[in-house]
Amino acid sequence: MKTLTTGQLAREAGVNIETIRYYERYGLIPEPPRRASGYREFPPEYIERIHFIKRAQALGFTLKEISELLAVADGNPACKDIRKFAEEKVKDIETRIHYLQKMKAVLKDLIKKCLGKRKISECPIIESLSQKRNRHKE
Amino acid sequence: MKTLTTGQLAREAGVNIETIRYYERYGLIPEPPRRASGYREFPPEYIERIHFIKRAQALGFTLKEISELLAVADGNPACKDIRKFAEEKVKDIETRIHYLQKMKAVLKDLIKKCLGKRKISECPIIESLSQKRNRHKE
DNA sequence: GATAACCCCGTATCTCAGTACAGAGTCAAG
DNA sequence: CTTGACTCTGTACTGAGATACGGGGTTATC
Structure with missing residues (x-):
């Protein structure tokens, strides 16, 4: 699988290039590896991640909530917290x-x-x- | 049924008083009658209307979309437009x-x-x- | 009839979620 | 090896949706 530059990712995901950098700063997408020149190299899975963020937004979730959802999905927090949060979100x-x-x-x-x-x-x-x-x- | 002042309506609906005035300016709530002093007199149904707006917002609708929904509900536009819009919204x-x-x-x-x-x-x-x-x- | 707690309007300010821009470096096609 | 289209960082600006504020009038209570 080839990697994507920021601009390519933006085009593929249907968002502005600045949005990608904004999401990275915000912590919604993990910092990708860089070339020696500083250029980002995004694995193609990032396209899905951007789509997910946009979809969740359209459903009325804030970026903060989305970052929590993604943290759950990424399996970051301790299992107990994941469970509690996920259960709350299901109710929501x-x-x-x-x-x-x-x-x-x-x-x-x-x-x-x-x-x-x-x-x-x-x-x-x-x-x-x-x-x-x-x-x-x- | 007693009427409510702006502040009372805000408290009842659980929003900031400025939000009421903002919604009125925006056209989300019809301009209520006034006393001689200029004080607004809101019929209590406005509480429901504010609740509806807040709920729709949490579901990802913008104020613009909500005002269109409310226009449909209020029966304002011509029937054809209502139908078309309502059908689109159902799909959405x-x-x-x-x-x-x-x-x-x-x-x-x-x-x-x-x-x-x-x-x-x-x-x-x-x-x-x-x-x-x-x-x-x- | 004063005083606190309200309301009015107009304007300014804030947060969120981006977007734009400037100045500089990088890449790839000819 | 240059030229045009890209990328980088940092900072400034935007639009939606409120919120806050200042200066003044109103109302209920004591």
């Missing part, structure tokens, strides 16, 4: 899925209503999504 | 759910592995989440 994810499903149901309902009538009078989306069971500002 | 949500479920499966797997061994050697999280079927930079 379940909550997210739950609300996304609600949102989806409401939208589908709106679509159905829209099929016949020409005006949606009362809005069900907010009520159905706003009961507060879980505080998000933990 | 399905994609999100899909990836969250993958993430969850991987974490659960890690937890299980963690139960016996004391070191996770190889990381499955990235591979399982990074295949690219959908571009996120539409």
Whole structure:
């Protein structure tokens, strides 16, 4: 397998080249080996890692949370901590899925209503999504 | 039903008072009636609306997207547009759910592995989440 | 009717997640 | 062996989403 320069990795992963360097500084991607000249040589797996970061971001995770997820995936922290953190994240994810499903149901309902009538009078989306069971500002 | 001042609404909804004013400027919440003094008088439903905004944000929606969702919910745009937008959003949500479920499966797997061994050697999280079927930079 | 605790508006500042840029070095194609 | 496209580092700037602040008016309580 060939290695990639920073620019090649950026192109492959569909991000700006500066983003790569930013993620490295941030600690989201491990520092890759360098040539004598200082040029980085990224193994191609880094492409996947960038994709993962971007995906997780779109799901509402912050870079800080993502770095924790990646630390778990990389097997860095002690096993006990991994477990605890992973269990928390599973719950968090379940909550997210739950609300996304609600949102989806409401939208589908709106679509159905829209099929016949020409005006949606009362809005069900907010009520159905706003009961507060879980505080998000933990 | 009593109305709420800006500060009361902020407390009830669990956000900073400035956030309320910001959301109003942004157009996420309709301008409420005012007293002669200029004080805003929010109907209590605004609490739900703020909750909804915060929840949607945690799910990875931007304020712009949220304002569109709310416009749909409020029944503002023409019915055709509502339908189209709602259908797009349903797809978007399905994609999100899909990836969250993958993430969850991987974490659960890690937890299980963690139960016996004391070191996770190889990381499955990235591979399982990074295949690219959908571009996120539409 | 004073005083603390609120609200108003406008503007400035902050954090997060990048992006851009300048000045210098490196690589590879002709 | 030069030229153009790349890379490096460090620092500055940007945009989204808030938060803070200053100077002033309002309201409830004592």
